[in-house]
Amino acid sequence: MNDADLQAAQLYINRELSFLEFNQRVLEQAKDLRIPLLERVKFLCISCANLDEFFEIRVAGLKELLEVGALQVAMDGLAVPEILRAIRNRAVRLVDEQYQLLNDSLMPELAKNGVVFVTPDTWTEAQSAWLADYFSREVEPVLSPLALDPARPFPKILNKSLNFAVVVEGEDGFGRNSGLAVVQAPRSLPRLIRLPDELGSRHFVFLGTIVEAFVSRLFGGMRMRGCYQFRVTRNSDLFVEQEEVDDLLRAVEGELAARRYGDAVRLETAHDCPDEILRFLLEQFGLTGDDVYKVSGPVNLNRLMAVYDLVDRTELKYAAFTPNVPERLKIAGDIFATLRGGDVLLHQPFQSFGPVMDFIKQAANDPQVLAIKQTLYRAGSDSAIVGALADAAAGGKDVTVIIELRARFDEEANIELANKLQEAGAHVMYGVFGYKTHAKLVMVVRREEKGLRRYCHLGTGNYHPKTARLYTDYGLMTADEAIGEDIHEIFLQLTGLTRVPRLRKLLHAPFSLLKALIAKIDREAEHAAAGKPARIIAKLNALTEPTVIQALYRASRAGVVIDLIVRGVCCLRPGVAGVSERIKVRSIVGRFLEHSRVYSFENAGKREIYCASADWMDRNLLHRTEVAFPIEAPELQKRVADDLDLYLADDCQSWSLSADGHYTRTSTEGHVNAQSRLLSMFDDRVALTET
Numbered sequence: 001m002n003d004a005d006l007q008a009a010q011l012y013i014n015r016e017l018s019f020l021e022f023n024q025r026v027l028e029q030a031k032d033l034r035i036p037l038l039e040r041v042k043f044l045c046i047s048c049a050n051l052d053e054f055f056e057i058r059v060a061g062l063k064e065l066l067e068v069g070a071l072q073v074a075m076d077g078l079a080v081p082e083i084l085r086a087i088r089n090r091a092v093r094l095v096d097e098q099y100q101l102l103n104d105s106l107m108p109e110l111a112k113n114g115v116v117f118v119t120p121d122t123w124t125e126a127q128s129a130w131l132a133d134y135f136s137r138e139v140e141p142v143l144s145p146l147a148l149d150p151a152r153p154f155p156k157i158l159n160k161s162l163n164f165a166v167v168v169e170g171e172d173g174f175g176r177n178s179g180l181a182v183v184q185a186p187r188s189l190p191r192l193i194r195l196p197d198e199l200g201s202r203h204f205v206f207l208g209t210i211v212e213a214f215v216s217r218l219f220g221g222m223r224m225r226g227c228y229q230f231r232v233t234r235n236s237d238l239f240v241e242q243e244e245v246d247d248l249l250r251a252v253e254g255e256l257a258a259r260r261y262g263d264a265v266r267l268e269t270a271h272d273c274p275d276e277i278l279r280f281l282l283e284q285f286g287l288t289g290d291d292v293y294k295v296s297g298p299v300n301l302n303r304l305m306a307v308y309d310l311v312d313r314t315e316l317k318y319a320a321f322t323p324n325v326p327e328r329l330k331i332a333g334d335i336f337a338t339l340r341g342g343d344v345l346l347h348q349p350f351q352s353f354g355p356v357m358d359f360i361k362q363a364a365n366d367p368q369v370l371a372i373k374q375t376l377y378r379a380g381s382d383s384a385i386v387g388a389l390a391d392a393a394a395g396g397k398d399v400t401v402i403i404e405l406r407a408r409f410d411e412e413a414n415i416e417l418a419n420k421l422q423e424a425g426a427h428v429m430y431g432v433f434g435y436k437t438h439a440k441l442v443m444v445v446r447r448e449e450k451g452l453r454r455y456c457h458l459g460t461g462n463y464h465p466k467t468a469r470l471y472t473d474y475g476l477m478t479a480d481e482a483i484g485e486d487i488h489e490i491f492l493q494l495t496g497l498t499r500v501p502r503l504r505k506l507l508h509a510p511f512s513l514l515k516a517l518i519a520k521i522d523r524e525a526e527h528a529a530a531g532k533p534a535r536i537i538a539k540l541n542a543l544t545e546p547t548v549i550q551a552l553y554r555a556s557r558a559g560v561v562i563d564l565i566v567r568g569v570c571c572l573r574p575g576v577a578g579v580s581e582r583i584k585v586r587s588i589v590g591r592f593l594e595h596s597r598v599y600s601f602e603n604a605g606k607r608e609i610y611c612a613s614a615d616w617m618d619r620n621l622l623h624r625t626e627v628a629f630p631i632e633a634p635e636l637q638k639r640v641a642d643d644l645d646l647y648l649a650d651d652c653q654s655w656s657l658s659a660d661g662h663y664t665r666t667s668t669e670g671h672v673n674a675q676s677r678l679l680s681m682f683d684d685r686v687a688l689t690e691t
Contacts, residue, residue: 006550009077011573011580013661015544016058016083018569020090021663023050025589025655027094028665030101034652037109038308038316039591044106045305047098051091052160052233052302055266059087060235063265075546075571088290099296102304115311116203118195120213127199134193135214139207142186145218154284155182159234159262162191162208162300165277166215167225180280183215183227191303194310202311206298228273231299232285235262267292268299318591323352323469324682335359335477336366336446339455344477345636347643348461349592350682353468356442356457356475360385363444363455364392370452371398371445373491375437378462381413385463390424399426402494404437429495431625435510437494438620439627440475440613443487454484458506458629460596460611471595472675474611474640476629480505483629494625509614509626514547516628517616520601520608521551525558527604534558535602537644539565541595542615543572545622556582565647566657567594575659587663590653590675599628600644609637643678650674 029035029043065080073079078086107117118127145166146155157163162185169179185191185207193210195203208229216224264285269278271294278292285291298304308317326346328338335358338344346355361384363369372392379386393399403418418428431437440459445452461473478484482504489501490508500511507513521536528534536555543549543564549572556562562583564572574583588594597612612628614620631637647654651670655663 006553006579007075007546009075011553011576012074012076012546012549013571013573014074014076014078014083014086015569015571016054016062016087017090017661018571019054019058020087020094021661022568022587022589023047023054024094025587025663026050027097027101029589030106036316036318037106037113038311038313039318041106041110041304042308044098044101045302047094048301051094053236055233056159056236059084060237060263060265062087063263064235084290092293095293095295098301102297102301110307113313113316114202115307115313115316116200118200118203118205119209123205124199127195127203130195130199131205131210132214135210135217138189139186139210139214140217142188143183143211143218145181145183145215147181155184157182157184157232157285158187159236160231160300161185161187163230163232164208164211164215165228165230165273165281166219167227167274167277168219168222169225170222180277181219183211183218185211190306191300192306192310202313204307204310206303208298226274226277228270228277229299230270230273230281231268232264233266233268234264237262265291269294270299271296321349321679323349323354325352325354329355335362336455336479339477339479343480343633343636345631345633345639346475346477347596347639347678347682348468348473348475349470350472350678353465353475355477356459356463356468357384357388357465359444359455359457359477360442361388363446364388364395364397366446368448369397369444369446371400371443373400373402373441373443373445373487374463375402375404375439375441375494376417376463377404377436377438377440378464378467379413379417380464380466381416383417383463384465386417386420389426390421393421393424393426399424400429400491400495401426402429402431402437402491405430427495431494434623436619436624438613438624439490441487441490441627443484443491453479454481454488455479456484456487458483458487458611458627460598460613467595471593473596474598476611476631476636490625490627505630507610507612507628509620509624510622513612513614513626513628514545514621517548517599517621518551520599520603521548521555523603524560524601525555527602528555528559532604533602534560534604535600536560536562537565537598537600537648538563538616539594539596539598539644539647540615541567541597542569542617544569544617545620546571546618548616548621552583553579556580563644563648565594565644570657573659573661574657580659585657586648586650586666587655587657588647588650588653588674589655590673592675597628598640598644600641607637607641609640611640643674646672646674646677652676 026043027047030040062080062084148154164183166181166183167179189207191207193205212227215227264287267281267285267287363372389399389401401421422428442457444455457475457477459473459475461471486503486506492498493501507516524534524536543566552562564585566585567587570585574580574585597615599610601608609631610628611631614626620626631640649672651667652673654666656666657663
């Protein structure tokens with residue numbers, strides 16, 4: 001098979017269908033009896049939230065292509081209408097499975113453990129009285145029933161909001177009898193209400209259930225015929241036209257307001273919603289029957305996530321843990337002195353994110369520090385790091401922050417952070433228009449006896465303390481001169497106007513990273529052909545970029561053993577005769593979200609390992625500012641290599657991809673859980689390079 005044949009459609013898995021397979025793996029966690037009950041509930045909610053975003057972004061994008069008559073065909077050979085039909089068929093099964101799991105398994109098991117969700121057919125007389133009073137005091141005053149008639153057309157429905165189609169009959173005081181009204185659930189109230197303990201310890205009720213039970217009070221003198229939940233999902237992808245924008249921040253603010261009422265892409269309704277109501281809703285939203293998902297329960301299962309924090313049952317949750325802090329950081333106190341003695345490699349969440357925050361805080365307070373430069377993609381709305389940067393700027397230091405305003409669904413938080421930093425006197429930039437700044441970088445410039453010295457942090461994950469407890473990521477803290485010079489060049493490019501920098505150690509998208517990856521993969525193929533040690537291990541969130549996939553196919557044919565640990569979407573087909581027999585793909589879905597990106601090349605015994613902010617996707621390699629950084633110290637390189645081997649040995653939370661695009665669980669009675677092993681191992685592990 002020649003290189004041209006490696007572009008054949010049958011060698012690629014559809015990206016959208018691969019995502020739905022990933023979401024199935026998340027849902028399987030909710031079924032896994034080895035996992036604590038409330039954690040299983042969380043996995044169910046995560047699978048629902050994932051599906052929401054999939055429709056808001058991916059399905060919305062496909063519908064846009066369909067509307068303009070695009071004849072675009074995916075690399076797997078499917079045209080847009082075929083992809084949408086396949087999504088529909090797969091998503092229907094997935095949604096049915098979610099609600100079956102909720103109703104037949106999770107709810108009964110929660111009840112057995114004293115966590116009860118009451119409904120009108122099960123609540124006691126005392127509970128009914130309390131809920132009726134709650135409706136009168138808390139709910140009814142903020143509800144606005146919207147009867148539909150020529151003077152009051154169908155209202156604007158907010159993206160993913162809870163609504164009710166209410167059917168009534170009779171004549172009101174004005175002689176009107178439209179028969180249909182819309183009630184929008186108040187956004188100011190919690191969707192999950194806990195009853196007083198005297199009415200049942202850990203007894204809960206959904207806000208939607210309360211509204212349905214008592215909504216007739218809003219229509220005095222009318223007869224209720226039905227009340228049906230519905231929820232619309234809208235296109236939530238931001239679109240900012242480069243040629244027409246002179247102020248990116250204002251443009252993004254405008255798009256955020258419009259996004260709440262973007263084009264409808266999906267309608268969820270109660271399973272018993274009458275056909276005539278359904279047809280009416282479809283007409284209002286401009287949708288078809290293929291866009292409807294009828295559900296047997298609340299139309300927004302994400303709201304069930306609140307029960308996790310409302311129930312104080314530690315035995316129903318994962319055991320708490322305290323992240324490790326490297327000994328030398330504990331002893332030294334002075335992070336700059338520690339880094340002069342060698343690099344520090346942190347592996348969250350097994351190791352604490354605290355040293356990263358301490359690094360920035362120490363820089364903010366150190367009179368010898370002249371400048372701090374940092375990229376921020378996601379940081380959270382109340383970020384201690386942003387507070388330290390603001391303090392540094394207010395104290396007279398030169399602080400430059402590259403904030404990515406278009407970090408999906410964090411746009412509003414990032415606008416607030418940008419305003420806070422600007423008010424403190426920091427230089428706030430938004431990167432290069434058209435290229436998201438996704439690299440994770442901090443550079444501190446400090447005056448010392450021998451002149452200015454740079455101290456840096458490079459990461460695979462965001463500067464966000466919350467996700468640092470939930471996602472696995474690597475972070476390298478270093479005083480390496482070459483890396484510091486490279487980061488300096490990258491910041492010059494992000495804030496000014498310079499040619500593409502020639503970097504010494506870092507790989508830089510959208511410039512050198514893709515080219516370097518292809519060259520390193522091809523080099524492994526040459527080593528294999530020459531009988532030298534050759535192997536590739538890559539740990540990624542997603543693999544979709546076709547030229548990388550083709551390079552991997554070439555390497556496999558040349559004899560390179562390739563192990564890919566791809567958590568989510570993977571468009572490569574492993575195990576295809578004559579193409580990818582030597583490629584294995586596995587996915588780890590466990591307690592923590594696997595977020596770190598690691599590229600390992602055997603290189604004839606001179607192993608190279610890079611950690612990176614970039615997945616092997618078109619957007620990361622061609623349309624974003626990304627950085628891959630080498631792990632060079634032997635002790636640290638061995639640590640990362642050992643971690644990769646541990647993930648490859650996992651037989652508890654791993655799934656194997658077959659050539660037909662389906663995943664099978666490696667084992668149901670495994671003994672190696674990589675994440676659990678890492679949690680237990682870190683106290684005794686070498687945490688950083690020794691001097």
